[in-house]
Amino acid sequence: MVDWAPIILGMLLFILLSPGLLFQLPGNQRHIEFGSFKTNGKAVLVHTILFFGIYTILLLAIGIHIYMAGKATMADWGPVLIAVVLFVLLSPGLLFQIPGSSKNRVIEFGNMHTSGASILVHTIIYFGLITIFLIFINVHVYTD
Template sequence: MSDWGPVFVAVVLFILLTPGLLVQIPGKGRFIEFGNFQTSGASILPLHNPFFEKKMADWAPVLIGVVLFVLLQPGLLFQLPGHNRQLEFGSMKTNGKAIAIHTLIFFAIYAILILALHVHIYTG
């Protein structure tokens, strides 16, 4: 039996921490901006910095979640759907539909790696 708890927590955090949806640090014009639907490389780094416990044995859920979070941010590398086209690259903008689609992509990849393939990264 698989434990879906970490997958659902990761998906909720992906949505809530998407730069520009609720908050962007740093913002385009100010240090902090709310609901501007903008993103940047600099604004992704502060938001994906999780607190790691010293005795965590399996790092796979955390590392996979962080890597997917960065790679799948709508507007950073790509955005599906884009503003003017179905697929845009590096627009640094996002929208509600793109956040929903990217969340589904995140969920699918994360669930496959963690639950179906049972990827583990153990520390010694």
């Protein structure tokens, strides 16, 4: 039985917390900026902490599950760790951005910019990778 909550919640939070899309904390010019489509290393760190906190609360503290049929229990840190690592690695503009900011580049590295198109592409990559890790490879990290 597959629990889709880690994938769906992770994907939604990836979109909503991508630095520069809705907001960025801290901003480049102000403490908080809205819809700037730019980012910086500090903002990625703050947004990663927010992602980790919200994701952990939703999955482990509240215990949200999405099953196609039936019910099971989950005390597994695997989805949290994988989702947070993917959030950092796939934050548009931090390591890379697809498509790039300039019109003649398909990919740019470390440019600290983002766009709606790059958030969409990175979200699709995020969905594919988290699905592979959680559904096909079936990664688990259990704690006592």
